[in-house]
Amino acid sequence: MRGWEKVSDRQSEVVRFLVNSYHKNRLVHAYILEGAKGVGKLFVAKNFAKMLLCESEDKICGTCRSCQMIENEGHVNVYVIRPEGNSIKKEQIQTLQSEFSKMAAENSAKVYIIEDADKMSVSAANSLLKFLEEPMKNTYALLLTENKQMLLPTIRSRAVILSFKSLPHEELIKQYCEAGVNQYAAIVASLTQNLDEGIKLAESERLASLIDFVLKTEDCFVKTKLDPSILFMQHQDLFKEKDSQLLYLKLFMIYYEDVLRMKLGKTEQLAFRLYPSSLSTSEQANTTTSCLNKLRALLEAEKRLMANANVMLCFDQLFLEMRGGF
Numbered sequence: 647m648r649g650w651e652k653v654s655d656r657q658s659e660v661v662r663f664l665v666n667s668y669h670k671n672r673l674v675h676a677y678i679l680e681g682a683k684g685v686g687k688l689f690v691a692k693n694f695a696k697m698l699l700c701e702s703e704d705k706i707c708g709t710c711r712s713c714q715m716i717e718n719e720g721h722v723n724v725y726v727i728r729p730e731g732n733s734i735k736k737e738q739i740q741t742l743q744s745e746f747s748k749m750a751a752e753n754s755a756k757v758y759i760i761e762d763a764d765k766m767s768v769s770a771a772n773s774l775l776k777f778l779e780e781p782m783k784n785t786y787a788l789l790l791t792e793n794k795q796m797l798l799p800t801i802r803s804r805a806v807i808l809s810f811k812s813l814p815h816e817e818l819i820k821q822y823c824e825a826g827v828n829q830y831a832a833i834v835a836s837l838t839q840n841l842d843e844g845i846k847l848a849e850s851e852r853l854a855s856l857i858d859f860v861l862k863t864e865d866c867f868v869k870t871k872l873d874p875s876i877l878f879m880q881h882q883d884l885f886k887e888k889d890s891q892l893l894y895l896k897l898f899m900i901y902y903e904d905v906l907r908m909k910l911g912k913t914e915q916l917a918f919r920l921y922p923s924s925l926s927t928s929e930q931a932n933t934t935t936s937c938l939n940k941l942r943a944l945l946e947a948e949k950r951l952m953a954n955a956n957v958m959l960c961f962d963q964l965f966l967e968m969r970g971g972f
């Protein structure tokens with residue numbers, strides 16, 4: 647199908663469903679697009695808007711003014727909302743509502759896309775709910791999320807859920823290797839399904855440094871007994887950006903998921919497969935329960951960072967919890 651090529655193999659069911667619904671005039675007012683990072687949710691959401699607004703008879707052309715403006719997020723009928731800072735705020739939903747109600751008389755389709763819809767604050771979600779309860783004519787909501795369970799049940803019940811398929815892990819690793827990502831292919835595959843994004847990440851110095859820092863921190867816990875907070879202060883440059891802070895936590899979670907896999911004997915699926923001796927030291931130093939507790943501490947730290955907690959305090963608390971072994 648023209649315009650859908652990039653995802654039509656892996657997400658064929660979603661694509662077919664949307665295109666058929668469009669041709670049969672059976673589109674509904676709200677869809678939830680659920681799937682792992684990098685599976686093509688935003689691409690499909692923009693294509694949905696292009697399908698409705700493309701100026702060419704031969705949809706989706708990708709080159710007309712409408713298609714281009716949708717692609718660049720400049721089309722007045724297509725509104726994209728994503729977290730500002732770490733959450734989607736009520737004001738963002740209200741701005742959307744007032745923009746769209748100004749255009750209510752206009753006949754052409756209006757689409758709003760909410761990326762990371764699970765990051766809506768409670769008041770934002772409630773504003774959206776009102777919007778969904780009384781949908782305007784020819785207006786469509788596309789809510790993108792990695793986990794639909796994080797959305798309010800009242801929102802879920804008003805939308806059609808489209809589940810995106812992930813590539814099997816080993817297949818994804820193979821694709822990364824074919825794309826030239828060798829050393830960190832298994833780790834990058836645990837971070838994103840989006841090859842372009844993963845390749846960019848693998849090429850950045852940041853990834854290598856953060857992986858190294860995860861291993862160094864873990865050494866503090868299991869070998870050297872040094873205080874990781876001191877190490878952290880010495881490497882503050884690495885953590886200037888919130889992205890890097892979050893990526894570090896994510897990598898540490900992947901590391902501890904590996905330690906758990908070792909405990910279960912599932913060694914063929916390890917992301918940190920290049921570091922067998924670190925993993926086996928960690929496996930010996932931890933019980934299953936302490937692994938789970940560390941994963942929980944990492945998740946809590948992620949939540950605190952998202953809520954804009956003081957970075958140093960946040961990591962101090964994390965290290966204290968991880969070192970305590972509970």
Ligand SMILES: [Zn+2]
Nearest residue numbers: 700707710713
């Ligand atoms: Zn077009």
